[in-house]
Amino acid sequence: MFKGSSITVHDVNPEAQVANHGLLKYPHRLNFYDIPPTFDVTIEEFETCGLDRLRILAEIESSAARNRTAEELKDVTLKQNNKYLPLNMSKGSNGETDGERRRDHLSHFVLRLAFCRSEDLRRRFVKAETTLFKVRYDTDLGPERASFLSSRNFNWIPVESEEQKRFSQELAAAYQGNRTETGRPEKEKYYKVKWTRVPDLVERRKVFLKGGWAYVPSRELSSIIFQEFEDHLQKALEMTARLLPRLDEDTRLVPILDNLSQGFLAGISAEWTSAADAGNAENIKAEQIDGIAKKHFPLCMRTLHENLLRDHHLKHFGRLQYGLFLKVLGVSIEEAIVFWRKSFSLMTDDKFNKEYKYNIRHSYGLEGKRANYAAKSCMQILTPGPSDHGCPYRNYSPENLQTALLSTYSQQGLRAADLPEIMASVKTQHYHVACTRVFELTHSSFGVGRGEGISGENVTHPNEYAARSMELARPKDEEMVTE
Structure with missing residues (x-):
């Protein structure tokens, strides 16, 4: 109400x-x-x-x-x-x-x-x-x-000492428990519950069964509580x-x-709303985007970038998704206009200015209602839609996805032997887990190990992926410049 x-x-x-x-x-x-x-x-x-x-x-x-x-x-x-x-x-x-x-x-x-x-x-x-x-x-x-x-009343029945003594051998055989310094088993208190209440203990053969009752040692009562x-x-x-x-x-x-x-589909993350959040104090120039894309972009943004280079065009939602990603990554409005104009090289200046420039400025909050639009998160990208701007892990066929992964990331250390593990996560619809594993495998040279992902968690935002990748590479790039 x-x-x-x-x-x-x-x-x-x-x-x-x-x-x-x-x-x-x-x-x-x-x-x-x-x-x-x-x-x-x-x-x-x-x-x-x-x-x-x-x-x-x-x-x-x-x-x-x-x-x-x-x-x-x-x-x-x-x-x-x-x-x-x-x-x-x-x-x-x-x-x-x-x-x-x-x-x-x-x-x-x-x-x-x-x-x-x-x-x-x-x-x-x-x-x-x-x-x-x-x-x-x-x-x-x-x-x-x-x-x-x-x-709380968990409805377990304490086993009387006489009954416990009668089944002492069976209880000892079913549950070893801790032992004293002399090697004898420590005295253990037992409780009776219906065996269906402790299926995990029955499966592991850690309880004595008699007449439909399971004799549970006090140290294993947590199984009853959890069940x-x-x-x-x-x-x-x-x-x-x-x-x-x-x-x-x-x-x-x-x-x-x-x-x-929908949250289980891609995990939940805080919105990645500014270049400062992404760890990029400096502005990214239009001519740098291609090099950064090939080294640091997740597959969804890398695919959009490659499609743009190939076709010199992206459909509306693809432009929106990729444009907001670049904006939050640290590309200024001036550099964005330069980048998109160069990318749309097959059209005239007049057509670009009339049909596309306004939308670019709008996404930066400089036109229309002047809102500060956030880049799309993984959960938003995973929402079913056209494959040209969605999540490749979800939208591609298994064969096409494996081909795309190897062609995109083989130079960064991804091998064919790594694909079964990645595809297993895709098969169970844990797309962000698959993307996280790709990040780990392609950044192992920077000290990222299995299970570490993005600061120990899973990838839940494309800008998070790119920002962390650029952050890891920055010390190495600075070292090369110094040399």
């Missing part, structure tokens, strides 16, 4: 309306998100919180697609979490604990609305959210985690999906949810 420029957030699960979490403090850092937020928030906060959480979840999914180890995944997730949705411990907090947990609470339910609308989105959301919960659980302080666990979180979220998403049409949605809300649901 909207109130002016704000929105009151409610879950669509009526059973969850039994309490008003907006009037309560947040006693725990961990959260099963049973109770929806019912406080007023502005539309801006609604969208910002959703985007911040999506940045974390998108990086989690990208890490899984890149087969990062469990420790690498944990490190990346913690880094993203601390950057976008920090959650301090209650003990020794900086006084902002409740506000941080409020944003975490709100952001989860914003994305729950966005990702409940298809089975694939629900599956991906549950997987990423469960990973985020696991990382937070593993890094939570012991006493705070124990307090959270005692606040409970996943099942609970899956059911909540399905109920939200069934009841979503009942919501009286404002037309301002639907585009936000649509934009968020």
